[in-house]
Amino acid sequence: MINIAVLGYGTIGSGVVEVLRINGDSIFKRAGDEINVKYVLDLKEFPGDPIMDILVHDADIILDDPEVKIVVEVMGGVEPAYSFVKKALLNGKSVVTSNKELVAKHGAELLDLAKEKNLNFLFEASVGGGIPIIRPLNQSLTADEIVEITGILNGTTNYILSKMSEEDIDFETALKNAQALGYAERDPSADVDGHDACRKIAILSSLAYGMQVDFEDIYTEGISHITDIDIQYAKALKARIKLFASSIRDEDESVYAMVAPVMIRADHPLYSVNDVFNGIYVKGNVIGDVMFYGSGAGKLPTASAVVADVVDAAKHLNKNIWTIWSSKKLELISTDRVKHRFLVRVSKENNTLKDMEALFGEIEKVPEVVTDELAFITPLISEKDMKEKKEQISGIVGSVRVRF
Numbered sequence: 001m002i003n004i005a006v007l008g009y010g011t012i013g014s015g016v017v018e019v020l021r022i023n024g025d026s027i028f029k030r031a032g033d034e035i036n037v038k039y040v041l042d043l044k045e046f047p048g049d050p051i052m053d054i055l056v057h058d059a060d061i062i063l064d065d066p067e068v069k070i071v072v073e074v075m076g077g078v079e080p081a082y083s084f085v086k087k088a089l090l091n092g093k094s095v096v097t098s099n100k101e102l103v104a105k106h107g108a109e110l111l112d113l114a115k116e117k118n119l120n121f122l123f124e125a126s127v128g129g130g131i132p133i134i135r136p137l138n139q140s141l142t143a144d145e146i147v148e149i150t151g152i153l154n155g156t157t158n159y160i161l162s163k164m165s166e167e168d169i170d171f172e173t174a175l176k177n178a179q180a181l182g183y184a185e186r187d188p189s190a191d192v193d194g195h196d197a198c199r200k201i202a203i204l205s206s207l208a209y210g211m212q213v214d215f216e217d218i219y220t221e222g223i224s225h226i227t228d229i230d231i232q233y234a235k236a237l238k239a240r241i242k243l244f245a246s247s248i249r250d251e252d253e254s255v256y257a258m259v260a261p262v263m264i265r266a267d268h269p270l271y272s273v274n275d276v277f278n279g280i281y282v283k284g285n286v287i288g289d290v291m292f293y294g295s296g297a298g299k300l301p302t303a304s305a306v307v308a309d310v311v312d313a314a315k316h317l318n319k320n321i322w323t324i325w326s327s328k329k330l331e332l333i334s335t336d337r338v339k340h341r342f343l344v345r346v347s348k349e350n351n352t353l354k355d356m357e358a359l360f361g362e363i364e365k366v367p368e369v370v371t372d373e374l375a376f377i378t379p380l381i382s383e384k385d386m387k388e389k390k391e392q393i394s395g396i397v398g399s400v401r402v403r404f
């Protein structure tokens with residue numbers, strides 16, 4: 001029997017206990033031993049829940065118990081999660097986590113510590129919810145140099161954008177529904193402002209390039225400025241708006257990464273990734289294109305990824321699974337020279353199409369959605385030039401990157 005402890009009995013923690021209960025028999029066969037939840041740690045009480053018998057409020061009871069071999073951290077946030085995880089590793093326990101804030105900030109250090117102690121620090125659920133993406137990057141795509149990762153990496157924002165587009169539900173209501181469904185972060189601004197997707201692309205980039213990619217260096221825009229009018233323009237253009245997180249390595253080995261909403265059409269592989277689903281496109285220099293798809297958030301899908309890591313940790317109790325992610329920092333290049341086309345909305349009162357042509361060159365007119373606005377699509381233009389040109393327009397209403 002392998003004893004584990006679950007730190008945090010919220011959406012994911014309760015899902016982990018449930019998955020171990022529902023699929024206990026098959027998990028036993030796969031792990032080669034019974035997985036027993038010896039403790040659950042939380043701040044609250046759960047009257048009537050069977051876990052009351054194993055609930056503790058003091059983390060040291062778990063961290064100092066030599067019988068606990070694997071600690072599952074699903075509390076979220078950097079502290080005290082970091083201190084608990086570090087102590088668990090120092091005390092000879094492998095750790096499984098779904099906490100991308102923790103992994104993005106301390107992943108390299110915790111992987112080093114796990115290696116030094118011949119233990120494991122596993123975090124499949126920290127990116128893409130239930131989608132296997134960390135293990136494929138670590139273990140399956142190892143013959144390749146990864147040259148691009150582009151993904152819809154946040155379930156909450158994809159759910160909101162899908163509901164706004166397909167069911168005419170407003171932003172606030174869609175966000176409330178995402179929170180009720182357990183998809184959103186405790187502070188949902190992490191989702192809507194793009195920080196969650198930013199941390200996830202930082203984790204994937206660190207694994208793909210084997211060096212530390214600091215999430216603070218990644219250009220990040222969220223979806224809070226996307227309005228129902230932008231959605232109407234997208235519809236008029238037979239397109240959808242998605243929050244993309246991308247990391248791209250050029251031939252000269254320089255890497256840039258960014259998170260921002262983009263308009264895509266049906267010919268894009270991520271167009272049909274809707275609701276809480278995530279999709280991740282990976283390009284390797286020998287394999288070519290690979291796609292990953294599945295539930296990007298939610299109790300059971302995420303718990304499935306956590307428990308799969310528990311099984312892996314149980315199968316490798318005294319053997320470190322080597323992961324390439326050094327603490328040496330990868331300096332990202334600026335996104336200034338990255339080129340996109342942009343859908344631009346300007347007021348008719350201050351602007352004419354001729355003015356816009358003079359500023360941008362050949363532009364593509366867009367069907368009218370709002371009577372007092374002009375909208376058009378620019379030619380390919382660098383981020384830097386676009387920023388400068390926007391400053392020259394009086395009465396700019398908004399702009400969205402376009403990938404068609």
Ligand SMILES: NC(=O)C1=CN([C@@H]2O[C@H](COP(=O)(O)OP(=O)(O)OC[C@H]3O[C@@H](n4cnc5c(N)ncnc54)[C@H](OP(=O)(O)O)[C@@H]3O)[C@@H](O)[C@H]2O)C=CC1
Pocket residue numbers: 007008009010011012013041042043044074075076077080098099100101125126129182183184185186296297298299302
């Ligand atoms: N929800 C999802 O779909 C996904 C979540 N994740 C990540 O998984 C982690 C957990 O998410 P989720 O389950 O949704 O979050 P919840 O807020 O639902 O659960 C966290 C639980 O941990 C408890 N907790 C917080 N701090 C402590 C502490 N110091 N000691 C003991 N218990 C504590 C909380 O108690 P209290 O409420 O009293 O603070 C709460 O019960 C996060 O890192 C999140 O980003 C990853 C993928 C998907």
Ligand SMILES: N[C@@H](CC=O)C(=O)O
Pocket residue numbers: 126128129153154155156157183184185191196296297298
């Ligand atoms: N809030 C996150 C949860 C999973 O990582 C999301 O919506 O994707």
